Amino acid sequence: MHLPSHLEQLEAESIYIMREVAAQFERPVLMYSVGKDSSCLLRLAQKAFYPGKIPFTALHVDTSYKFAEMYDFRDRMAKEVGLNLIVHRNEPALKDNANPYELGTQRCCALLKTGALLEALKKHEFDAAIGGARREEERSRAKERVFSFRDKHGQWDPRSQRPELWNLYNGKLAKGESMRVFPLSNWTEQDIWNYILQEEIPIVPLYYAKKRKVVVRGNMLIPVIDSDPRTYQGHKVEEVLCRYRSLGCYHCTGAVRSDADTLEKIVDEMTSVKTSERATRIIDFDTDGSMELKKREGYF
Amino acid sequence: MMSPAPAADQNGSHLSILRFSTAGSVDDGKSTLIGRLLHDSGNVYEDHLAALEATAKKAGSTRVSLALLTDGLKAEREQGITIDVAYRYFATPRRRFILADSPGHVQYTRNMATGASTVDLTIILVDARTGVIEQTKRHAFITALLGVPRIVLAVNKMDLVGYSQDRFEEIVADFTEFSAKLGVREIKFIPVSALEGDNVVERSGKMPWYGGETVLEHLESVYIAGDQNLVDFRFPVQYVLNPNQNFRGYAGTVASGLVRVGEEVVVLPSLAKSKVKSIAVPGKGVKGAQIPEATSRDAVVIQLEHQIDISRGDMIVRPKNVPRVTTQFDAMLVWMGDVPMDTATRYIIRHTARESKAYISGIDYKIDIHTLGRMDPAPLASNEIGRVSISTTTPLFVDPYQKNRSTGNFILIDPVSFLTVGAGMIIDRGRSEGAELEDGEAAPNLHHEVALVTQRERELRSGRKAVTVWLTGLSGSGKSTIAKAVERSIFDDGVPVYFVDGDNLRTGLNKGLGFSREDRSENLRRAAEVAALMNEAGVTVICAFISPYAADRERSREIIGKERFLEVYLSTPVSVCEERDPHGLYRKARAGEIKNFTGVNDPYEVPESPALRIDTAAKSVENSVEEVVALVVNRASL
Numbered sequence: 001m002h003l004p005s006h007l008e009q010l011e012a013e014s015i016y017i018m019r020e021v022a023a024q025f026e027r028p029v030l031m032y033s034v035g036k037d038s039s040c041l042l043r044l045a046q047k048a049f050y051p052g053k054i055p056f057t058a059l060h061v062d063t064s065y066k067f068a069e070m071y072d073f074r075d076r077m078a079k080e081v082g083l084n085l086i087v088h089r090n091e092p093a094l095k096d097n098a099n100p101y102e103l104g105t106q107r108c109c110a111l112l113k114t115g116a117l118l119e120a121l122k123k124h125e126f127d128a129a130i131g132g133a134r135r136e137e138e139r140s141r142a143k144e145r146v147f148s149f150r151d152k153h154g155q156w157d158p159r160s161q162r163p164e165l166w167n168l169y170n171g172k173l174a175k176g177e178s179m180r181v182f183p184l185s186n187w188t189e190q191d192i193w194n195y196i197l198q199e200e201i202p203i204v205p206l207y208y209a210k211k212r213k214v215v216v217r218g219n220m221l222i223p224v225i226d227s228d229p230r231t232y233q234g235h236k237v238e239e240v241l242c243r244y245r246s247l248g249c250y251h252c253t254g255a256v257r258s259d260a261d262t263l264e265k266i267v268d269e270m271t272s273v274k275t276s277e278r279a280t281r282i283i284d285f286d287t288d289g290s291m292e293l294k295k296r297e298g299y300f
Numbered sequence: 301m302m303s304p305a306p307a308a309d310q311n312g313s314h315l316s317i318l319r320f321s322t323a324g325s326v327d328d329g330k331s332t333l334i335g336r337l338l339h340d341s342g343n344v345y346e347d348h349l350a351a352l353e354a355t356a357k358k359a360g361s362t363r364v365s366l367a368l369l370t371d372g373l374k375a376e377r378e379q380g381i382t383i384d385v386a387y388r389y390f391a392t393p394r395r396r397f398i399l400a401d402s403p404g405h406v407q408y409t410r411n412m413a414t415g416a417s418t419v420d421l422t423i424i425l426v427d428a429r430t431g432v433i434e435q436t437k438r439h440a441f442i443t444a445l446l447g448v449p450r451i452v453l454a455v456n457k458m459d460l461v462g463y464s465q466d467r468f469e470e471i472v473a474d475f476t477e478f479s480a481k482l483g484v485r486e487i488k489f490i491p492v493s494a495l496e497g498d499n500v501v502e503r504s505g506k507m508p509w510y511g512g513e514t515v516l517e518h519l520e521s522v523y524i525a526g527d528q529n530l531v532d533f534r535f536p537v538q539y540v541l542n543p544n545q546n547f548r549g550y551a552g553t554v555a556s557g558l559v560r561v562g563e564e565v566v567v568l569p570s571l572a573k574s575k576v577k578s579i580a581v582p583g584k585g586v587k588g589a590q591i592p593e594a595t596s597r598d599a600v601v602i603q604l605e606h607q608i609d610i611s612r613g614d615m616i617v618r619p620k621n622v623p624r625v626t627t628q629f630d631a632m633l634v635w636m637g638d639v640p641m642d643t644a645t646r647y648i649i650r651h652t653a654r655e656s657k658a659y660i661s662g663i664d665y666k667i668d669i670h671t672l673g674r675m676d677p678a679p680l681a682s683n684e685i686g687r688v689s690i691s692t693t694t695p696l697f698v699d700p701y702q703k704n705r706s707t708g709n710f711i712l713i714d715p716v717s718f719l720t721v722g723a724g725m726i727i728d729r730g731r732s733e734g735a736e737l738e739d740g741e742a743a744p745n746l747h748h749e750v751a752l753v754t755q756r757e758r759e760l761r762s763g764r765k766a767v768t769v770w771l772t773g774l775s776g777s778g779k780s781t782i783a784k785a786v787e788r789s790i791f792d793d794g795v796p797v798y799f800v801d802g803d804n805l806r807t808g809l810n811k812g813l814g815f816s817r818e819d820r821s822e823n824l825r826r827a828a829e830v831a832a833l834m835n836e837a838g839v840t841v842i843c844a845f846i847s848p849y850a851a852d853r854e855r856s857r858e859i860i861g862k863e864r865f866l867e868v869y870l871s872t873p874v875s876v877c878e879e880r881d882p883h884g885l886y887r888k889a890r891a892g893e894i895k896n897f898t899g900v901n902d903p904y905e906v907p908e909s910p911a912l913r914i915d916t917a918a919k920s921v922e923n924s925v926e927e928v929v930a931l932v933v934n935r936a937s938l
Binding site: 005006009010011012013015016019020022023043046047048049050051052053135136142143160161162163164165166167168170172173174185186188190198199200 | 316391396410549551582586587597599636650653720
């Protein structure tokens, strides 16, 4: 008997969790954010139910501020995988021109991400939402459950979470309550990249190093979006060989200097990286414990 | 906790994972030990370290406090946020580690049990100055209770006892003596100083008398592949894949044992037999790969040769090695609910992929968490541990936890709040705990004989289903009279039938039961169990019991099964019954000689929807009997 490699163990665990969701909930939804974690999540869902189709609707909560490459990739993947994809935006807020420059990243996020997500979950009456969050990602996630309970308002109360023992997940809900489920809980960023490499999972080209127009601000490389002058006005635009470690809205995502233009090179880079992934998310610098706050409000 | 990868990790995808937990209070230096482990193994980000150095400098110290690396949770604790377990991830070139860290003293038992439920090893910290104390024993007990196969006793703060070999050996002797009865397979003792870094990652030059491994060396090399039960094949069906007419596969994770293509299997509870046609695992790519054999923890899709009706919660096993199929078992239970356990509540039980309703039908004893001695039975409150009996409404397929961690565990869920309120470990019934702890052999073929004849086969042979008529009503309402006449009539039709009442049970099986509310309830429970057994054997049963409480009748319905349980309510008015008073009981009750007499000074809860309602004041015995017999004939047909 062979001891499975750690990726096989993680994969088996995630598949088990996917199947639990399909069995325990009536209207589960797969949160698809287009990033690398979502790509892994999608592959795991495909594997868990093969030769059947993924028994979940997919949901992309769109802020309208994602990179163009992300929209292209999303639509291509939805077609290839045969996803039943719902795209939801907070249209009233967008009509009011919600943006981080005027509102600050926190309020903008609250409206376009958290608000839109809760709205979408409510509108479609989803009782379980599968997300790609990992415990290793951020300090406040270290204690997150695999099945994370949300009350009638979609809110997370750290005091009312259910103990999780063995592999027995308690998905019981009263009407209006919901569950967030995190099949990648035990994965690290390095696992994700190794898995993408091993499985040859398609990812958004933004993850690969390329010369890109950016504004250099300290260690941070702020992306320049031609169609949105706010991203570069009044700043010096430079061409820098760089890539994205994690993807979000272009206002709030920083690139890192890198020449890793293949998966192999990215995996190599990850083995020597000395800073955290979320350090490239401008969003987390708002206030101390900002993730904790957002989670309580219903953010993924 | 972020974890940068060590530079040497070039072979990242082929490492095994070790899951471990830590136990010990802040005073024992737990945070410092974890911090030291992460720091010295190169698992701390440069910017985090820089922040710690700045903090130290501000405090006028040159020494970085490694405890701060894990003390992120401290602030949250101060805010009153309960953290039961925080998970940390790190890696060395040899292994990947998942650390389940349970901080906090308030919910300690619950938190530690949660953390320990998934780990391969627990590090218990002892302060070399104080040695093995009550708390150390408590930690070791919970670790053993949750079936963690190995303990590392890290004797910390060796620097404060002058790195004394004598002191270390004294502690080793103390703990060895105490732990002998716990049944933990492997115990490793390591003298360390987390503060100074001795024997955590780097070997210490200050304890030349210790030639063993450091904590990290041990974590990296300890052999865990042998932990898995490879003997008893158990496959709980998690999800049925039936995408088209040509494909029917059973998705799930192998709980234990191994299975090969071509092997004969049996499905519980239907006992249908078949052979394994194919096994697929998630190989590279979406489609997965066909493999000849699957083992414990593999997430697979199994196809069988025959078309059988199988659904989630069923279990596929080998015909000659089946788990106990039962609705009754004993367990050690850790109570986690804020509301204490209640023996009248019908909890939801989750066991493998199976769900049922469950009562806590008995409490044997409670563990005194301070002395680890046994206390008198009482309902468990939050964070208490005890030995209980559980009865479920549908059979579960269980193994003792000591033999099989995957099929020996369960959780209890509160039926109203849906909170997880209990975590249980099933005990081999009727055997002493000592025997279990030492017993390492493969699970015996416990209920093979049950598996050879199915209920369906019995029914097909007799041409009918055996049912139970449950006559309920006041004393004097005519239960016995009708029951006996119904028994005669059915018997005369050539059908095996038996009349069960308080008289024939209380002289034998229920000898020793009195007439307290508890004893009367137990009398009814046993009557229902007897009826269920007789029904299974093909005998129709007529029960006659006052059975005044709806809860007791409901339990009988669950024990016997709702298809077989025919509740017949004799609604004869109390005035008529009292007039008949065949045993003079009403008179005695009125005179105050009998307390708690139903209809006089104890309530009768009228059935809401009985299968039949008969008022014997208005209907003749003959007609009443006819109605009951017609009901039986109707419900007995296959």
